[in-house]
Amino acid sequence: MSTPAFGLSKTKLSAESLAEFACDVRAGLRKPQKELHSKYLYDELGSALFEAITHLPEYGLTRADERLLCAHAAEIADLAGAPVSVIELGSGMGRKTRSILSALRPSNRELRYFPIDVSAEALARCERELADVADVHPRRQSYLDGLAGAAAERRPGEALLLLFLGSTIGNFERPCALEFLRDLRRWLKAGDALLVGADLVKDLGRMLVAYDDPTGVTAGFNLNLLGRINRELGANFELRNFEHLACWSERERRIEMHLRARSDQRVFIAACGLEVRFRAGETIWTESSHKFVPAEMFAMAAESGFQVEAQWVDQEWPFVESYWTAR
Ligand SMILES: C[S@@+](CC[C@H](N)C(=O)[O-])C[C@H]1O[C@@H](n2cnc3c(N)ncnc32)[C@H](O)[C@@H]1O
Numbered sequence: 001m002s003t004p005a006f007g008l009s010k011t012k013l014s015a016e017s018l019a020e021f022a023c024d025v026r027a028g029l030r031k032p033q034k035e036l037h038s039k040y041l042y043d044e045l046g047s048a049l050f051e052a053i054t055h056l057p058e059y060g061l062t063r064a065d066e067r068l069l070c071a072h073a074a075e076i077a078d079l080a081g082a083p084v085s086v087i088e089l090g091s092g093m094g095r096k097t098r099s100i101l102s103a104l105r106p107s108n109r110e111l112r113y114f115p116i117d118v119s120a121e122a123l124a125r126c127e128r129e130l131a132d133v134a135d136v137h138p139r140r141q142s143y144l145d146g147l148a149g150a151a152a153e154r155r156p157g158e159a160l161l162l163l164f165l166g167s168t169i170g171n172f173e174r175p176c177a178l179e180f181l182r183d184l185r186r187w188l189k190a191g192d193a194l195l196v197g198a199d200l201v202k203d204l205g206r207m208l209v210a211y212d213d214p215t216g217v218t219a220g221f222n223l224n225l226l227g228r229i230n231r232e233l234g235a236n237f238e239l240r241n242f243e244h245l246a247c248w249s250e251r252e253r254r255i256e257m258h259l260r261a262r263s264d265q266r267v268f269i270a271a272c273g274l275e276v277r278f279r280a281g282e283t284i285w286t287e288s289s290h291k292f293v294p295a296e297m298f299a300m301a302a303e304s305g306f307q308v309e310a311q312w313v314d315q316e317w318p319f320v321e322s323y324w325t326a327r
Contacts, residue, residue: 006066013232018271022233026272029284030076034276035227038171038287039142042119051093058209058273060317062096065197068312068321070099070321077103079309079323080161080193084108086134087150089143089164089184090113094126094181096165097126100195101133104161114139114147114153144183151187160192167199167319170254179292181304188326194306200318201291204248211255211289218246234270239251241265245283247298254290258283297322 013021021040028035030271042050044307054062069076077100084104088097094115105111107217115126123138137153139146147162148306154160162184169177184194201207211240222244226237246260261278268275297320301308313320 003051013120016230018232022269022271025229025233025269026274029269029274029276030274032137033285034283035285036229039118040228041225041287042117042122042222043224044119044121046224046228047092047119047122049217052217053066053213054095055212056207056210056215058138058213059142059218060210061167061199061207061319064199064314064319065167065318065321066096066099067316068197068314068319069096069165072310072312072321073099073103073254075310076100076195076323077107079325081159082107083110083155083158084161085112085114085154085158086161086163087114087116088165089116089146089147090166090168091117091126092119092122092165092166094122094130097163098130098133100161101130105133111135112137112144112153114150116150118140118142118145121167143180144187146189147184160188162194164194165197167197167289169196169198170292171288172290173288174252174290178300178303181300181306183238184244185204185305185326190326192326194311194326196297196322198292198297198320198322199289200313200316200320201253201311206317207255207291208248211257212244216244219258220248221239222259225286226259229269233272235267235272238265239266251294252290254288256285257287257289258285292320294320302327 025039027028053059111134114137115240116139120140123140127136127138139149172180226239230234230237231271242259242260245260247256260283263280266275298308303323307325307327309325310323
């Protein structure tokens with residue numbers, strides 16, 4: 001496998017982003033239920049570990065998403081029409097997006113693709129690997145800032161196709177997901193489209209092992225967040241003193257990822273000027289992955305100013321791809 005050459009200047013957080021990171025970590029670790037925002041899981045190592053997760057036999061989401069996109073790319077391209085520009089939120093390396101861009105290309109000779117992600121490494125790879133199917137304009141920004149910038153590049157008469165794949169919508173608390181969809185709608189014009197992928201509720205054992213694989217890759221992905229805080233914020237987390245935990249909340253219909261302290265301990269984070277105490281068994285909540293039922297997509301679309309035009313479900317790994325247009 002070839003390794004992309006990432007310059008430090010590309011990967012390093014700006015002073016402003018570092019200050020925001022420190023501020024978020026400080027606020028999150030001072031809460032009664034300690035928490036860290038999941039977007040910080042994706043530094044260079046975190047993005048590489050997430051990519052590895054997508055290849056795990058236990059993690060069926062990415063393959064289901066990919067199967068649906070490949071099988072329905074032509075219909076998606078028909079629905080999107082021309083001229084259209086594609087914007088992807090949290091694109092990662094954009095591997096699955098190739099089939100959509102390829103299907104759109106024949107009717108959109110000058111197809112533009114705006115991947116938006118907080119990970120410089122993922123964007124660099126995305127740009128390199130998709131340059132043969134579209135004119136790629138990466139934006140290293142958070143979702144809404146990136147969308148604002150990309151939407152401002154709209155050409156006269158052009159429609160936008162917004163992609164939000166991989167069930168990343170599931171990382172939001174349910175009310176926040178709805179609010180976020182309404183925010184997206186504000187940047188779109190009537191007739192623009194949103195293609196959203198969402199993982200469906202399934203057998204508990206399958207859902208749990210997808211976030212707690214026996215190889216330990218997801219555990220490494222989760223623990224790397226503490227390593228990142230050590231590297232970037234001058235903390236002294238002892239990673240071996242924490243363990244990965246994935247659990248299902250029936251009430252919220254979500255998998256929660258936590259990092260559990262194995263013993264009583266204190267950690268100092270220089271950039272936050274903060275000492276944090278942990279009791280043995282106490283956890284830091286790092287990510288939620290909400291699971292959906294197909295009917296929920298219709299309700300979410302209706303409540304956020306969209307209309308469902310088409311919806312496809314993978315039979316092997318229950319997962320839905322939902323194509324909405326802005327009303
Ligand atoms: C679960 S991964 C999904 C990646 C890819 N879309 C897929 O389906 O395989 C989430 C992606 O969103 C990015 N991300 C997370 N929070 C973000 C935020 N607030 N703004 C922009 N990107 C974000 C991460 O860096 C990561 O690449």
